[in-house]
Amino acid sequence: MARKGILVMLVTLAAWLFSIIYLLPFVWMVGTSFKPIGEWGLPTLIPNQVTLNNYYEVLVTGGVYGVRGHFPPIMRYLINSLTISITVAVVTSLLGALTAYGIVRFMAGGTFFVNWILSLRMIPPVVILYPLVVMTKTVGLYNTTAGLIMVYPVITLPITTWFMIGTFKSIPRETEEAALIDGCTHFQAFYRVSLPQAAIGLAASAIFAFIFSWSEFLIPLLLAPGEAAMPLTVFAAYFSNQYGILWGPLSAAAVITAIPVTATAIAIQKYLIRGLTLGFVR
Amino acid sequence: MRTRGTQFIAPTLILLIVLVIYPTIYLYYMVFHSFNPLFEVAVRFVGLQNFTTFLNDPDAHYSIFAMLVLMSVTVPTQIVLGTLLAILFTSPYLKGKVVLRSIMLIPLSIPAIIIGLNWKMIFFSYGPLNSFLEAVGLPTQPWLSAPFGSTFNTIFVLAVLDVWQWTPFVALAVASGIEGIPSYVREAAEIDGASRLQMIRHIVLPLSKTVIVIVLFFRIIDSLKLFDIIYMLTAGGPGNITTTLPFYIYKVGFTLTAPKADLGYAALLAVVLLMIATVLVLLVLTRVLYVKRMIWGD
Numbered sequence A: 001m002a003r004k005g006i007l008v009m010l011v012t013l014a015a016w017l018f019s020i021i022y023l024l025p026f027v028w029m030v031g032t033s034f035k036p037i038g039e040w041g042l043p044t045l046i047p048n049q050v051t052l053n054n055y056y057e058v059l060v061t062g063g064v065y066g067v068r069g070h071f072p073p074i075m076r077y078l079i080n081s082l083t084i085s086i087t088v089a090v091v092t093s094l095l096g097a098l099t100a101y102g103i104v105r106f107m108a109g110g111t112f113f114v115n116w117i118l119s120l121r122m123i124p125p126v127v128i129l130y131p132l133v134v135m136t137k138t139v140g141l142y143n144t145t146a147g148l149i150m151v152y153p154v155i156t157l158p159i160t161t162w163f164m165i166g167t168f169k170s171i172p173r174e175t176e177e178a179a180l181i182d183g184c185t186h187f188q189a190f191y192r193v194s195l196p197q198a199a200i201g202l203a204a205s206a207i208f209a210f211i212f213s214w215s216e217f218l219i220p221l222l223l224a225p226g227e228a229a230m231p232l233t234v235f236a237a238y239f240s241n242q243y244g245i246l247w248g249p250l251s252a253a254a255v256i257t258a259i260p261v262t263a264t265a266i267a268i269q270k271y272l273i274r275g276l277t278l279g280f281v282r
Numbered sequence B: 001m002r003t004r005g006t007q008f009i010a011p012t013l014i015l016l017i018v019l020v021i022y023p024t025i026y027l028y029y030m031v032f033h034s035f036n037p038l039f040e041v042a043v044r045f046v047g048l049q050n051f052t053t054f055l056n057d058p059d060a061h062y063s064i065f066a067m068l069v070l071m072s073v074t075v076p077t078q079i080v081l082g083t084l085l086a087i088l089f090t091s092p093y094l095k096g097k098v099v100l101r102s103i104m105l106i107p108l109s110i111p112a113i114i115i116g117l118n119w120k121m122i123f124f125s126y127g128p129l130n131s132f133l134e135a136v137g138l139p140t141q142p143w144l145s146a147p148f149g150s151t152f153n154t155i156f157v158l159a160v161l162d163v164w165q166w167t168p169f170v171a172l173a174v175a176s177g178i179e180g181i182p183s184y185v186r187e188a189a190e191i192d193g194a195s196r197l198q199m200i201r202h203i204v205l206p207l208s209k210t211v212i213v214i215v216l217f218f219r220i221i222d223s224l225k226l227f228d229i230i231y232m233l234t235a236g237g238p239g240n241i242t243t244t245l246p247f248y249i250y251k252v253g254f255t256l257t258a259p260k261a262d263l264g265y266a267a268l269l270a271v272v273l274l275m276i277a278t279v280l281v282l283l284v285l286t287r288v289l290y291v292k293r294m295i296w297g298d
Helices: A002-032 A053-061 A075-106 A110-120 A129-138 A145-151 A153-169 A174-181 A186-197 A199-215 A218-223 A232-242 A247-267 A269-276 B006-031 B049-055 B058-089 B097-109 B112-123 B128-135 B151-179 B183-191 B196-207 B209-223 B228-233 B245-254 B263-289 B291-296
Strands: none
Touching: A002 A247, A002 B058, A002 B097, A002 B112, A002 B151, A053 A075, A053 A247, A075 A110, A075 A145, A075 A153, A075 A186, A075 A199, A075 A232, A075 B006, A110 A153, A110 B006, A129 A145, A129 A218, A129 B006, A129 B245, A129 B263, A145 A153, A145 A218, A153 A199, A153 A269, A153 B006, A174 A186, A186 A199, A186 B006, A199 A232, A199 A247, A199 A269, A218 A232, A232 A247, A232 B112, A232 B228, A247 A269, A247 B097, A247 B112, A269 B097, A269 B151, B006 B263, B049 B263, B058 B097, B058 B151, B058 B196, B058 B209, B058 B245, B058 B263, B097 B151, B112 B128, B112 B151, B112 B228, B151 B196, B151 B209, B151 B228, B183 B196, B196 B209, B209 B263, B228 B245, B245 B263
């Protein structure tokens, strides 16, 4: 028994030590976001003097650092990111549910269609981006949030569809069949009977779509380089290239960009691996 | 049976035709054309010229090589390290599993561009890593230009970021695979007197093989997309050392002042990348995932 006690101590200690060391780079950045200007470059994890000034500047006032330049407040980019990600999450989770339902219950499109959707997850976005730039320019959606909302489903639809395939597979058919006998159409059976049963899965797939659209960088970099639709990720890159030495505000902006997705990922951790592997690992 | 569900997939199908099929057709059209909006007014037909450019372009060949080097460093490291971590995380001797797992979710949930930003500061010449090395008396390194005396090593610095971000993914996925092993299998092995190490070697690893293969597949696919951290940390440099194929496509197709910048040539490079991805996808779709059986049963 004593041997087991020692093992528990050793294994637990090793795992925790490893995890803490693993996260040091991120912890350092979070620490830096609370540091006053003199401490930015130091390798210390906890600021000697804690300040909220970086966050205040980044979110509200913007910053002026003399010869090092000045930067605008990120509020508008934050709003862009939220608008885009929330819209894409709602639209593609519903579309994904609809598609998955057709696939699971009716084999709509057959093996080819479902394989094709899966294969879209494998296409590197850089491959199809130039035609999409031309297309959005032609229809006047270049540099707009609407344009990004239209294009992001390339990334998110395969994920939500495959996630919902798993969800619908685990829901029994019987209640649906009862609804059909009572005179519902297939579509009514879908949204009155099956969708409510899949509510949790639907919410999880919406959060996935949110996480992926929020983190997307290459598409907005090429499709919305202007101020009007620029999301936080692109702004963070631009900020870092222009004023790379303003580590306090830069870290604050980075933390603000990371928090919404990190928090939601932890909230849905039960589904996270399932979503990231499109349901192949449960 | 098959036509009945069409109304359910129609909206997605239409959207994806616009967003994927049309661009793909356009891509193959551009392969035989040449166009640089900076110097030319219209797309012009050039036949197979882009192919000869590709065959005679050492930068393109190098970019494929760089992509494969990066992949063959990051993916195996992630798999091995992640599997070891998964064994640690499923150890019956570990306390506080739930909290530990939440902590390990952090790296994989941070947007890649923010991870790039984070490590860019860490690797900066006067950044925290070099300050730390100086403080403990080790030589500092120019991490983003020529660490340990060679510019080529910059690729391995990028690999560190990718490994940092995605090892927890492998660990968590394999851990959930290990937990899916039925308890009677373990119990039977225990009754037969298997030690913990024998258990890992003969029960845990063989039975989580499928999960490991699936994870491997996703890591390979995603490593072909790696772009954000390269853009952030090195922008393909120094020289073209970290210009992998996706980044080279970006340079040729979207940085119109770059040498060889041409939308037709970029399209050809994109087709090459697509072909590399397709080969890997087909291999796995047909051999590993058994899509048909998974959804509709046998």
